[in-house]
Amino acid sequence: MESIIFTTDASIVLAELLGGIRHENLFIVADKHTVGFCDRLFEKVDWIPSHVAVLDCGEEYKSIESVSRIWMMLSKRGARRSSILVCVGGGVVTDLGGFAASTFKRGMRCINVPTTLLAQVDASLGGKTGFNFNGLKNEIGTFSIPEKVIIDVHFLSHLPVRERMSGFAEMIKHGLLSDREYLTRLLSLEYQETSPEDFLELIRRSVTIKDEIVSQDPREQGLRKVLNFGHTIGHAIESLSIMRGMALLHGEAVALGLVAELYLSVKEKGFPEEIYLEVRNFVKRYYPNYPLMEHVDTLYGLMLHDKKNERRGVNFTLLPGIGEFSLDNYCSKDLVVEALSQV
Numbered sequence: 001m002e003s004i005i006f007t008t009d010a011s012i013v014l015a016e017l018l019g020g021i022r023h024e025n026l027f028i029v030a031d032k033h034t035v036g037f038c039d040r041l042f043e044k045v046d047w048i049p050s051h052v053a054v055l056d057c058g059e060e061y062k063s064i065e066s067v068s069r070i071w072m073m074l075s076k077r078g079a080r081r082s083s084i085l086v087c088v089g090g091g092v093v094t095d096l097g098g099f100a101a102s103t104f105k106r107g108m109r110c111i112n113v114p115t116t117l118l119a120q121v122d123a124s125l126g127g128k129t130g131f132n133f134n135g136l137k138n139e140i141g142t143f144s145i146p147e148k149v150i151i152d153v154h155f156l157s158h159l160p161v162r163e164r165m166s167g168f169a170e171m172i173k174h175g176l177l178s179d180r181e182y183l184t185r186l187l188s189l190e191y192q193e194t195s196p197e198d199f200l201e202l203i204r205r206s207v208t209i210k211d212e213i214v215s216q217d218p219r220e221q222g223l224r225k226v227l228n229f230g231h232t233i234g235h236a237i238e239s240l241s242i243m244r245g246m247a248l249l250h251g252e253a254v255a256l257g258l259v260a261e262l263y264l265s266v267k268e269k270g271f272p273e274e275i276y277l278e279v280r281n282f283v284k285r286y287y288p289n290y291p292l293m294e295h296v297d298t299l300y301g302l303m304l305h306d307k308k309n310e311r312r313g314v315n316f317t318l319l320p321g322i323g324e325f326s327l328d329n330y331c332s333k334d335l336v337v338e339a340l341s342q343v
């Protein structure tokens with residue numbers, strides 16, 4: 001796994017890491033929002049970074065065109081394999097930047113500075129990079145571990161509640177994959193009263209859960225498929241929402257996917273119903289509703305493209321209990337539709 005640095009001042013860590021790097025060898029990718037963090041972030045580096053690709057914000061721009069803009073900056077400004085690309089942003093920026101870095105001249109170095117909760121606990125870690133293609137989530141991508149990930153919770157104070165809840169869905173997934181105590185703590189959190197410091201402890205815990213899984217199976221041959229829990233249906237919902245021009249945030253779609261896939265787990269693997277209902281109530285309370293039943297065929301069609309599929313049908317990771325995994329389950333379409341009706 002990459003080395004993950006927790007800090008209360010990302011600018012100090014960056015200045016230390018970039019100490020020996022010459023100006024012409026440093027490149028930055030950010031989006032229209034996070035570019036605003038860059039002056040402060042790079043203020044301790046003793047020159048002003050000038051090679052910055054600024055991308056449009058949002059999942060709709062997680063595209064080959066955005067990757068091309070990063071490649072163009074790197075190519076025109078003479079980036080080398082030894083150069084460094086610093087990705088400053090949420091999951092879209094770190095996925096796009098990581099992909100561009102992993103393919104430019106067959107691979108240059110990359111440092112992630114995740115600025116959203118979702119990117120800090122999930123997207124910027126573990127080396128999955130890529131972009132959406134043909135209406136499908138992360139259809140093109142690489143496994144490429146960044147050199148460093150710098151986690152500074154102070155970025156989260158700028159985060160709208162909706163964005164925070166999006167990242168929180170991945171943490172609930174981590175709770176389901178680890179232990180009852182962590183899940184209960186997450187589901188009973190008082191957001192308004194949670195300080196960045198309290199969040200830091202939770203972020204550390206989620207990062208450790210992900211790290212332990214990825215380090216055993218970095219290229220998703222088996223165990224890592226558990227990190228995709230909630231995403232088989234979640235990604236289909238997210239793609240549908242983009243197609244319909246009513247885009248949900250990634251974690252919002254994952255929250256709905258978690259409910260549906262927990263339902264499948266109850267039906268197929270005996271996951272405890274009371275915990276399923278607890279998670280479902282939480283999701284119903286804090287996440288947007290989405291009209292799924294009008295689109296079951298489209299959703300199922302999207303699931304047929306899931307990267308975990310190995311034969312006809314849709315491959316689900318299911319949970320017999322908290323922290324218990326069952327890989328490679330192919331559920332019937334009727335049961336999948338029933339699960340969608342529960343969301």
Ligand SMILES: O=C(O)C(=O)C[C@@H](O)[C@H](O)[C@H](O)COP(=O)(O)O
Pocket residue numbers: 122123126128137138170220224227228231235307
């Ligand atoms: O790290 C992983 O492995 C995951 O599956 C984590 C997911 O939360 C994450 O959204 C991931 O990018 C999804 O990957 P994909 O392979 O389903 O595109």
